[in-house]
Amino acid sequence: MDNQIDKNELYEKNSMAGIDFVSSIVLIAFSLGIILWSLKMPRPGGWSSAPGLLPLFLGACILFMSLSMLISSIRNEGFSRLITKFQGFPLSQTISDTKKRRLLEITLLIALYIFGLLGRMPFELASFIYLVSTLSFFWRKGGWKKIILLSILVPLGMGALFKIVFVVIMPGGSIFDQLFYLKK
């Protein structure tokens, strides 16, 4: 049992070395960018009050720490492990992996809700569409009736609470805005 745990830990450590290799390179590039940008910032009162002072310090710290991560990753054969990992996991296998597929689905659904629906129609309608699609994807055993009922009641309840009690503007407006307008 202990042997198995040790093997798992070793596998995770090896796999992390590959990830650290890529992360450290990205961070080195990022920190160099920050350092260059900070150096270009104006210094009207000298370095002591320069807007680039803290970014320069932080960029230099990140650069130093990423270099240390890179060296540690190279020592643990991070680069070769990364290549092996990519060779062992072809793209088709990644897509067919249930967890990764679900991750992609929920990310796309949230992205669609935020970028495609919200702000383009009343909050309640956008949220209804999002809830119906998400619940039908992830809560199939709930049945259509429950899914639709929940998708209607939750956005309406939220809209009423925020619009009537807290009197705030909802993203894309609320159907209660229209009700208030008609009342007036």
Add this chain to the structure above:
Amino acid sequence: MYTFSLAFSPFLLVVAACGSLLGIIWGAMPGLSPVMAMALLLGLTYKMGIPVAITFLLSCFVGANYGGSISAITMNIPGTPDSVPTQMAGFPLAKRGQAGLALGTALTGCTVGSWFGTFALIAMVPILLDIALRFTSWEMALLFLWAVSLGGALTAGESPIKGWISGWIGLLIALIGREEIYGYERFTFGSMHLLLGLSLVASVIGTFGIVEIIDSLSEPIPYRLPEKVGKIAPLPREFFRYWRSIIRSNIVGLLIGILPAAGATMSAFVSYGMGERATRKKFSDGDLEGIVCSEVAGNSNIGGALLPTLVLGIPGSAGTAMFMAALNLHGVIVGPMIEREQPGILYFIYGCLFIANFAMYFIGLAIIKPTVRLFSLPREILFPIITLICVTGAYLENSDMFDVYVMFGFGILALIMRKTGFPVAPMVLGIILGDMLDGNLRRAFVTFEGMTIWQILSSRPIGMVLIIILLFTFIRGLYKKK
């Protein structure tokens, strides 16, 4: 004429109960912070009398501070930024079926912290203010830097470097926008939306909320909290066996609270970190003592933060700044003249804090069982609904869709960080403290112009101690790695 006992009138007790309930519910919703609650309720209190308005707002504020721990423990999404350490120690307990006890401990911690803060507010005004005034820009900058470093070292497990990188990135993110000294636009790419920086609320919701929703729903069988609530309130002897942590956290919360703008988040992180070091336990495996450290400090901070707000007119945190605005709205001008202008009002506010603490405890206790049952609903139902609350929370601060996009962006960034082993909590702490660190550091350097390093160090003993603590944190973090 206001008096201490006025706060105990039956009508104000009912007002306190309503305010607490509203605050707890508000705080439990991810992204809806106590500050936002105060901001939105400010308008509602406009037609109320001063006693009712003060009681309602204070109860709501105290309640919302506890509410943040509800979603932190039961959903792994902190309702407020200061409940991040509670989330780290409490969520593993909830997964093991101890959500009720974890919430009960958080509530007791909140109450004990609030009581301590209130008593300190009454008894120690001159001493505490003297300590606070010794912290100049240099000491504040070092304190902020230490908090981020400590957060990085604590949350990164075996790789503190990853924690520090995360914290440093958070500090950089906080620098986006127009800086305060010359008005220079940093990292804005010419975008109008970035002029005032990225929204803190949106970044916290994205970093903890959106990422949790994506990660949980991507599991073929998402986890579900055990429905059985079990024991909720810890017995006094069970709670007070952590007496060392309680005393330490109270002092940490109070001292950080009196420093202008330091806030409950920093208190909770620092207290959690000091607690982990002192007890040599790993709170993130699930530990009631971790919750005690975080909640006690986060709430004793309220009393501490009210001190400079009421007596000097300098808000100790964003929440107390909002409270100050509410008092101004009702014609109460806080500051050194407060007692002369409104005789007895300070004592009335102390009384309100007492009843707010009572109301929070009893209402909090009453709603633990239904709360755990609600949040033990299957994640497939709960999380799509929580998305709506996250989106609303991100949008409400500025009524701007850009903040919702920022929230999504932070969700994706946090997901990448989670998968690559970088902790996200230090980044959030960095985002909260970055702007204040920048301003204080540059102001300090301007005052140091013409001085040698030795002169700076010898003339600032508190700064010297903070530098030693900071170096110790780095060295200890690196040593732990090996």
